[in-house]
Amino acid sequence: MNFKILKDKNFSLLMFGKITSLVGSSMQTFALSLFVLATTGSATKFASILAVTMIPQLILGPFAGVFVDWFDRKKIMISLDILSGVVVSIFAVIYFITGQMPIGYIYILAITLSLISTLFQPTIQTIIPTITKKDDLIEVNSINSLIMSIGNVLAPLLAGILYGLVGLKIIFVINAISFFVSAFSECFLKIPKTNNMKEKPSLNLFWKDFSDGIKFSVKNKSILAITTLAMMLNFALGSFTIGTVYICKRILVVSDFQFGLAESVGVVAMIIASFTTSYLGKKYSVGKNIYQSLLAVGIITTLFSVVIFGPFKDSFASNLPPYSLLLVIISLLCLFIGIANIFIGTLFQKIVPLDYMGRVGTVLGTISMAAIPLSSMIFGILFDIMSATIIFPISGIMVIIPVLLYKKVLLSVETGKCEDKEIEGVIG
Numbered sequence: 504m505n506f507k508i509l510k511d512k513n514f515s516l517l518m519f520g521k522i523t524s525l526v527g528s529s530m531q532t533f534a535l536s537l538f539v540l541a542t543t544g545s546a547t548k549f550a551s552i553l554a555v556t557m558i559p560q561l562i563l564g565p566f567a568g569v570f571v572d573w574f575d576r577k578k579i580m581i582s583l584d585i586l587s588g589v590v591v592s593i594f595a596v597i598y599f600i601t602g603q604m605p606i607g608y609i610y611i612l613a614i615t616l617s618l619i620s621t622l623f624q625p626t627i628q629t630i631i632p633t634i635t636k637k638d639d640l641i642e643v644n645s646i647n648s649l650i651m652s653i654g655n656v657l658a659p660l661l662a663g664i665l666y667g668l669v670g671l672k673i674i675f676v677i678n679a680i681s682f683f684v685s686a687f688s689e690c691f692l693k694i695p696k697t698n699n700m701k702e703k704p705s706l707n708l709f710w711k712d713f714s715d716g717i718k719f720s721v722k723n724k725s726i727l728a729i730t731t732l733a734m735m736l737n738f739a740l741g742s743f744t745i746g747t748v749y750i751c752k753r754i755l756v757v758s759d760f761q762f763g764l765a766e767s768v769g770v771v772a773m774i775i776a777s778f779t780t781s782y783l784g785k786k787y788s789v790g791k792n793i794y795q796s797l798l799a800v801g802i803i804t805t806l807f808s809v810v811i812f813g814p815f816k817d818s819f820a821s822n823l824p825p826y827s828l829l830l831v832i833i834s835l836l837c838l839f840i841g842i843a844n845i846f847i848g849t850l851f852q853k854i855v856p857l858d859y860m861g862r863v864g865t866v867l868g869t870i871s872m873a874a875i876p877l878s879s880m881i882f883g884i885l886f887d888i889m890s891a892t893i894i895f896p897i898s899g900i901m902v903i904i905p906v907l908l909y910k911k912v913l914l915s916v917e918t919g920k921c922e923d924k925e926i927e928g929v930i931g
Contacts, residue, residue: 506646508639508643509646512693513692513693513694514631514634516688516689516692517627517630517631517689518646518650519685519688520584520684520685520686520689521627521650522650522651522653522654523684523685523688524584524587524681524682524685525651525654525655525658526657526658526681527677527679527681527682528678529654529655529658529662530659530661530662530665530674530678531591531662531675531678533658533659533663533666534662534671534674535552535609535613535671537662537666538604538671539552539606539609548606552609552610552613554876555610555613555614556613556614556617557617557872557875559617559618560617560620560621560872561869561872561873563618563621564621564625564868564869564872565717565862565865565866565869566713566865567621567622567625567861567865568625568713568716568862568863568864569709569712569713569716569861569862570861571622571860571861571862571864572712572716572858572859572860572861572862573704573712575696576626576630576633576694576861577630577692577694577696579622579623579626580623580626580627580630580689581686581689581690583622583623583626584682584685584686584689585682585683586619587616587619587623587682588679588680588681588682588683588686590612590615590616590619591612591616591675591678592675592679594608594612594675595675595676595679598671598672598675599672604671625861625865625868626861628848628860628864629857629860629864630692630694631643631852632852632853632857632860633694633695633857634692634693634694635852637852637853640853641780641781641845642781642784644780644845644848644852645777645778645780645781645845646777648773648777648841648845649777649778652770652773652774652777652841653774655770656770656774662674665677712862713862715859716859716861716862716863716865716866717862719855719859719862719863720862723854723855724912725850725912725913725916726854726855726867728909728913729793729847729850729851729867730867730870730871731909732797732847732905732909733847733867733870733871734870734871734874735874735901735905736797736800736840736843736902737871737872737875737878738874738875738877738878738901739801739804739878739898739899739902740804740898741874741875741898742804742807742878742882742885742895742897742898743804743807743836744879745879745883746807746886746891746894746895747765747766748762749886749891750810750891751765751829754811754816755810755811755822755825755826756822757822764830765829765830765833768830768833768834769833769834769836769837770837771834772833772834772835772836772837772841773837773838773840773841774841775838775841776837776838776839776840776841776842776845777841777845779838779842780845780846783842784846788914788916789846789849789850789916790850790912790913790914790915790916791913791914792843793843793846793847793850793916794906796839796840796842796843796846797839797906798903798906798907800836800839800840800843800902801899801900801901801906802903803832803835803836803839803899804898804899804902805895805896805898805899806832806895807829807832808892808893808895808896809828809832810825810829810832811825811892812892851864882894
């Protein structure tokens with residue numbers, strides 16, 4: 504990994520702003536989960552809050568891309584960070600004055616921030632390729648992934664300590680400040696203006712540009728491939744997210760510490776993935792890396808069945824050997840998921856024109872995200888009515904089949920040059 508890229512002022516400022524607001528938001532989310540559990544005694548209520556926050560992103564996500572492509576992305580980013588800071592500040596003041604934070608208020612806060620994030624996230628995603636050379640995209644995305652992974656590790660630790668010492672109030676203050684600091688740092692970014700709205704805004708123009716984004720996503724074989732694969736991956740991995748808890752607590756009956764360790768090794772593997780992509784990017788094409796990593800994900804997912812296979816599990820006097828194997832499988836799975844995510848993001852940035860990136864990115868993100876709640880619901884039911892030794896192979900096959908079907912498309916992608924004619928045909 505080439506950390507010299509961080510010497511680029513634009514990229515460093517963008518990453519600083521991103522991790523600042525990420526840590527603040529993640530701390531608030533973690534602290535609110537503890538607060539809701541402490542005040543209501545129900546983890547289900549907080550889970551419902553998280554589920555509700557996905558609704559604005561699923562419904563409005565595809566449309567947000569049009570605005571990202573229309574207006575100046577730097578101004579959008581700064582304005583939304585300031586707005587987020589103001590929203591959190593308002594709720595902080597309410598909590599300071601009343602000393603209360605009813606569940607209804609938490610719903611409103613979560614949904615409001617989710618609405619803002621629906622426009623903010625695609626804006627950030629489109630800025631990276633705007634300020635980065637195509638040859639540096641793998642390195643940039645690797646560093647971006649590393650920074651975000653570290654942020655996701657630090658935030659719960661800091662939130663847990665601060666919440667235990669001083670409560671929820673200080674978390675609100677920190678999150679509000681993080682948004683304002685992020686907005687301030689973004690003011691110094693030098694981003695080429697990308698106002699692509701050539702006509703006066705109108706509903707007809709909106710639908711035309713929105714339709715163009717959908718057509719591009721469908722007609723471009725590589726974009727269609729990674730959208731389909733991302734959707735199937737997110738759906739199939741519902742067996743992993745739900746299955747890990749099921750295996751640890753119901754089958755192996757491990758301690759809380761062991762369960763926490765199983766959750767942590769995945770994060771560490773994601774961090775390691777950030778360091779491996781630079782080498783892999785030099786050795787193989789972007790498309791081949793996506794193909795190999797997703798194929799590995801499918802195969803490794805099926806291996807969860809080995810851990811809980813009766814003759815194997817029962818052949819040991821303790822749960823330590825199967826639990827150790829579980830840690831290895833989780834680590835490998837998360838490693839290849841991390842690699843796949845970085846290269847999928849790189850492929851997207853290489854082959855999508857900048858003036859289409861907002862629309863295409865939100866379509867890809869919404870479709871892949873829609874698979875998550877559906878997957879959680881279906882696999883939750885399946886684990887109640889079927890043997891887990893059957894569920895995991897099915898899940899793995901659900902990843903392997905589309906990967907094999909799109910093998911030719913993925914392996915044809917080298918540096919994005921193979922897509923030039925295809926792109927011209929889509930937007931011409």
